Amino acid sequence: MPESRHTKELPASLLTDPEMIDACRERDFARVFRLLKAHAGIYPSMIARRCELTPSRVGEVVAGRRQLLHMDVIERIADGLRIPGHMLGLARREWEAPLARAAVEREPSESVHPPGRLKPLAALPGVEVDSVLALAAGTRPSPSTLQALQSSIEDYWRRDDEHGGETLRPAVVGQLRYVEGLLNSGRPAPMQNGLYGIAAELARLTGWTYFDARQYQQARAYFSEALRLAREIDDHPFMANVLACMSLQATYQDRPADALALVSAAQDQARAASGATPRVRAMLAMREAFAHAALGDRKATHEAISEAHRRFERIREGDPDPAWVAYFDEPKLIVDTGIAYGRLGEAALAEPLIAAALERGDPANQRGRAFHAVWLARTQLQRGKLDQACHTATEALAPAAAVSSERVIWHLREFHEQLAPSREVPAAVAFAARLRAVLPLRGQRTPSSMRT
Template sequence: MTPRSSHPVAPAGFWQRPAVAQALASRDIGGFLKLYQQWTGATQTQIATACEVPQSHISHIMRGKRQVTSLDMYERFARGLDIPRALLGLAEPAPTAETPALVERTGPDRRAVLAVTAATVVLAADDELDEVTRRMQHFAASNVDDAAVEQLNVSVDLIGCRYEGSDAAAVYPTALRQRRYVAELMSGHQHPRFRGELYVVAGKLSGLLGYLAFDLGNEVLARAYCNEAMSLAQAAGHRDLAAWVRGTQSFIAYYAGRYKQALDYARDGQRHAAGGPASIRLAISGEARTLGKLGDRRGVDDAVDRALAAHAQADHVDPVGYFLSFEPFGAARLAGNAASAYLALGAVDRVREFTDQAIPVFARSNSAASHALTLVDASMTYLVGHDIEPDRAGALVSEALTVGSRLRSQVVARRAQDFVTGAAPWAAVPEIAEVADAVAAWRTPAA
């Protein structure tokens, strides 16, 4: 599967369009991004990656919830999207010697402490005045600033993006390195505002490590990371992060076969989410899929309807996004998870309805794991009902294994093994036998 380019190229005449020129002249980045998406087809994830800005910021800018005012941000959009600098009122950069690209810059130098002193230095012999001055200096001193926190958030988004096109083994070391770096920063001194933001970044990284550890087969470590992430979310008073962590804990319990616990986590997550970004994921991936395993058709219908209603109310949601995003689930992921929920109930027509929506979108994206999982779900519908087609089912799983051939995903491996188990009555069919051999040879990492 060929990865997508960082962003599509603007069509001829795009920069001369009056609406584009007006948005850039007024520095209305939100309005410009809507036009850019309309004419190029770029997703929020592609824009975020190209501009080195968190996807959540792109979403908020396009929804008018965040304004772009800093020169640094204008420079990022100009470089990332090849915007003619004059249209944004930016001067051409002075020629400088080429320097190597900075890879995975995640904040200030580890040994640098940004000392910001009081505006007026009180020079007095009195010891008490000197003590006040020292306290003011210490309070203002911080080993992080706004730019450092921004870059740490970019690193969180990049981990999620990279996982989408690779596997847990490839991105786990980066996530672990970033988490250790944030822990090192937290052992230093920050202004209380930055301290709270570091708690949130640390919680996100621990949550990501929890999911990745589970995908690598280590459930004990996964649960420990999720517990740490939940503690950080609660300490920071960050309800969206707490809801996301509950969603991951529900996911882990679901794949471990603890369906009642998975449902409890998902419903507690909804309490934290209060209709926020994680509510769609919790309803469809947490509640609907688990209720499907518990045989509750009415519950599945209700959870799917709530997820669809919440998605309809969300503004500018990337149709694909990526699974480890902290933004709302997009349409393709919603459909893929709905298919899994109805598959557990044997509702073939609804499974095909949703897989038909999701598969083409995933096929055009870099979401190899989601594409593979949805293909396996679609294949299972050809092993039930009156018109059984084991050869077609086997062909779809073969395609899924091809799509996921670069992945070492425990989740994909388990779903493929579920297919082989369900297809045992047709083991003699060539397509089924071929899949069984491929799954037996599938190499997943040890726990």
């Protein structure tokens, strides 16, 4: 984009405006473009020219009829409009000022600010972290660097299960920017491939935190970025993992046909890989079962469940499982089988499986315990066990309150809606009171049309 080389920097007052910061963080380009017009005099036609977009496309974005999700487009926007990379969750851009000069430019003298007034935000947390990480990116990574990064990812997984991903996300995105800064085509292939793999997992994990927060557009953008990074090193099993995540998200968006297409693509990637272990194949078969169940295809669901169990039985000690699939253990296989039956409405099959897995599950996995308890309550309600269902759902409230997961809260509220025909029954009244006390409504209502 030749013109961007000569583009002036955006006004500091706009870059430090809380509304602009929030719009960039959410990648809400309709707001970003409106703010650019209002505060920097950059009109849609100029945006189109600088970012190599068509004027009609920019107009559709401003009108709210189109979203911009592809990473290459987001990078063109950052470069064409001179929006610092950290504001859009990107690595530092080539055109950004060196750190020393940027620090001077961001630190106006004290005399500019009248006594008793706060200075304009000169070093926002994101900017500060980005600067530190960019400095660190100048170091030469070693095998121990890769080991440390992988250890931190595994810690993120654990903390995500225990506390939810909302508070982890800034750290994960910051580390993603750091790793992207380390990528260098001149490095030895093993080091470069390791860095690409870590960046792909950090992007996938970021997407997962957005999915768990039910912010689906942002999740899809990061999942797509994870696919791009994994494709750079032909990591077919990991691409299958990302596509499986996207398939699960599609079931939440009431797009079962998309869910099936995505998991089919995931299985194609697994078949293309020599490293697709029985555990990976079992996990993918179970995701296929979820998609068929969302479509209401009973026969295909049962076949996919059977395939998942056949694959799982082939697991042997010492299999070269990737770290990211270690979570798919026997309790997870059992509970997912129960959930697949539950999605079909086969509550008599689902209830004992979910109950058994809940007893065996990791007590530290707060989100898993809450999620599975709600599913158990749903199957009990389907079987006419109203009092027991309300008791089980009440037990889900404590772990749900301990973890930041809009997805779990959504399930609890959906269960509450399912109690509507029995809302006057004492058990239902007691559950509703506990739900309001523990998880107060946040000004939003669950669309009843959405399926789990």
